[in-house]
Amino acid sequence: MEIVVLGSGNVATHMAVALNRAGHKIVQVYSRTIKNAEQLASKVGAEPISGLDAIHCSAELYIFSVKDDSLPDIVSQMPPTTGVWAHTAGSIPVSVLSPHKERGVLYPLQTFSRDRTLNFRDIPLFIEGESEETVALLKELAETISGNVHLLSGDKRRFLHLAAVFACNFTNHMYALASEIMDEEGISYHLLNPLITETAAKATKMDPHTAQTGPAVRFDEKVIRKHQELLNDPRKREIYALLSRSIHKTHQ
Amino acid sequence: MEIVVLGSGNVATHMAVALNRAGHKIVQVYSRTIKNAEQLASKVGAEPISGLDAIHCSAELYIFSVKDDSLPDIVSQMPPTTGVWAHTAGSIPVSVLSPHKERGVLYPLQTFSRDRTLNFRDIPLFIEGESEETVALLKELAETISGNVHLLSGDKRRFLHLAAVFACNFTNHMYALASEIMDEEGISYHLLNPLITETAAKATKMDPHTAQTGPAVRFDEKVIRKHQELLNDPRKREIYALLSRSIHKTHQ
Incomplete structure (x- = not known):
């Protein structure tokens, strides 16, 4: 053509x-x-x-x-x-x-x-x-x-694009925030590679609700509080709090 | 042993x-x-x-x-x-x-x-x-x-764990929110698989700041506003707004 x-x-x-x-x-x-x-x-x-x-x-x-x-x-x-x-x-x-x-x-x-x-x-x-x-x-x-x-249809495509923003753009921003935390402590960001790869691999094979792990899904308040204390950056602290609440609500 | x-x-x-x-x-x-x-x-x-x-x-x-x-x-x-x-x-x-x-x-x-x-x-x-x-x-x-x-050391390990929460738990929650959006529209969630896999693959090879794509990094206000209008769920809307602002600030 x-x-x-x-x-x-x-x-x-x-x-x-x-x-x-x-x-x-x-x-x-x-x-x-x-x-x-x-x-x-x-x-x-x-x-x-x-x-x-x-x-x-x-x-x-x-x-x-x-x-x-x-x-x-x-x-x-x-x-x-x-x-x-x-x-x-x-x-x-x-x-x-x-x-x-x-x-x-x-x-x-x-x-x-x-x-x-x-x-x-x-x-x-x-x-x-x-x-x-x-x-x-x-x-x-x-x-x-x-x-x-x-x-x-275009009506459905815009929801597909919206879902893609969550699955790709926001996900990548989580990697970026993780890399900032690692860099500040002088720990190589790429030590997270196997974790990033396995988290994505699980999400392509399983329902991501079933795949969820971590302190928020267990509602481990002690760890959540300690993590928030470690975050000096108010933006990261706000994101941590909102996403932990959201995970907790999803799994209640 | x-x-x-x-x-x-x-x-x-x-x-x-x-x-x-x-x-x-x-x-x-x-x-x-x-x-x-x-x-x-x-x-x-x-x-x-x-x-x-x-x-x-x-x-x-x-x-x-x-x-x-x-x-x-x-x-x-x-x-x-x-x-x-x-x-x-x-x-x-x-x-x-x-x-x-x-x-x-x-x-x-x-x-x-x-x-x-x-x-x-x-x-x-x-x-x-x-x-x-x-x-x-x-x-x-x-x-x-x-x-x-x-x-x-334990002092460093807790930051590693904190970074892992962003790179894994929060990332997986983004997949879960994307799957909710797809399910509501009757579009198969697993159509996102190649996107999820490539986003993770990029993050393990590149700096995730360089890898960032999407409406927030371009600060495409029209698309951002349209996406927010599509979100009936106030929790997803709040997450969308906060993360878009955070991506935009990071790339200013």
């Missing part, structure tokens, strides 16, 4: 590389900053562009993978094109892409970082389309890069 | 099984509830006992792996014995085992669940001892079951 990629961030990069590897032709990569467009374009053999007036108008698919806030602005500047328009955002309705008619969504449920190589085949891809034809095209495309493709 | 294990919970079980496999003789397993003692004892070829007066008094090591709150009570009822006494708790000072003189700590930094098989060799074991002889004995023993043994 002939594809134009709009965006050059982590999601755009990982997806363009996966599509290119699957044999699709990335015709152009657009970024407001030409250097960023060039960087991704060179990886996938595409033409880099930094103006929307230069866009190739007869591609089969336009993937909008830009910051949520920039999306309406970019859409408003798009010239008329053939083909399907699809965005990759979790919390934005497909209607952001109107008045273009063949519009849809291609949402990858994963956390992307620049220097991480990912096996795209394992990444759940959630698609939505305004017509049967668009759904069929996005499904066919999605299945060339992922073995985990699902049709999901 | 001849070892008596006091306790029959998850930590006691995983540790007794690992010690038994490494060739040590588990002489007795004590639990207040004889059925629990029997269950673990049968796994490691030990004698189950439910009274502290029945304890074998000339073992080389007594491992106290009971609930933190029960520990002082059990210690106070212990008959005089030879050998070293060691507990497995993260937040309890070694002094809880006085007046016995040869006392120490053997703290495994891991989350243990009944039905999970673990490779004990990867688990970091933190030891402490009141004398050089006790340290030497605990180190020798620890190295027979783990390739990740460290000497650490």
Whole structure:
């Protein structure tokens, strides 16, 4: 399939590389900053562009993978094109892409970082389309890069994105707070690696409610009080108190 | 080594099984509830006992792996014995085992669940001892079951335990909250598996501050507001707000 990629961030990069590897032709990569467009374009053999007036108008698919806030602005500047328009955002309705008619969504449920190589085949891809034809095209495309493709409405997708914030962003922030505690004591943060790995492994095999361990689920008030005394940082203390209460309430 | 294990919970079980496999003789397993003692004892070829007066008094090591709150009570009822006494708790000072003189700590930094098989060799074991002889004995023993043994003072160990609460218990609670959101929408929670696995994998390879993604780190107020509107549960809404603020402050 002939594809134009709009965006050059982590999601755009990982997806363009996966599509290119699957044999699709990335015709152009657009970024407001030409250097960023060039960087991704060179990886996938595409033409880099930094103006929307230069866009190739007869591609089969336009993937909008830009910051949520920039999306309406970019859409408003798009010239008329053939083909399907699809965005990759979790919390934005497909209607952001109107008045273009063949519009849809291609949402990858994963956390992307620049220097991480990912096996795209394992990444759940959630698609939505305004017509049967668009759904069929996005499904066919999605299945060339992922073995985990699902049709999901925008109403449900935003809850999926919300759950992902808890399971990924907030989880990662817990690791960050743990690393601050370890660093302050001069203990290597990466001693936590087997604990982090096993906690995640349990959550993928078991119900996380059953997997819960620690002082809060036992409501071990002595340990909870001692831990709070060790925390000088009021922000960490507030988080400790709120999450311990929440775990306790869940397991009452 | 001849070892008596006091306790029959998850930590006691995983540790007794690992010690038994490494060739040590588990002489007795004590639990207040004889059925629990029997269950673990049968796994490691030990004698189950439910009274502290029945304890074998000339073992080389007594491992106290009971609930933190029960520990002082059990210690106070212990008959005089030879050998070293060691507990497995993260937040309890070694002094809880006085007046016995040869006392120490053997703290495994891991989350243990009944039905999970673990490779004990990867688990970091933190030891402490009141004398050089006790340290030497605990180190020798620890190295027979783990390739990740460290000497650490009780003062530092309690910070390690505190960091572990963030990296494991709070992290797992985030998975539990995500699963509640998914369940309410009728979307399979385990679709989050690749996201959970990659988030944890990143945290073991990168600095979690660098690994952070999501609306809070970008301070995408629109998405944050929309997510909060989706949350009917005031507890989840409070957690969402506090953690988003904390991520934002960390990355300002």
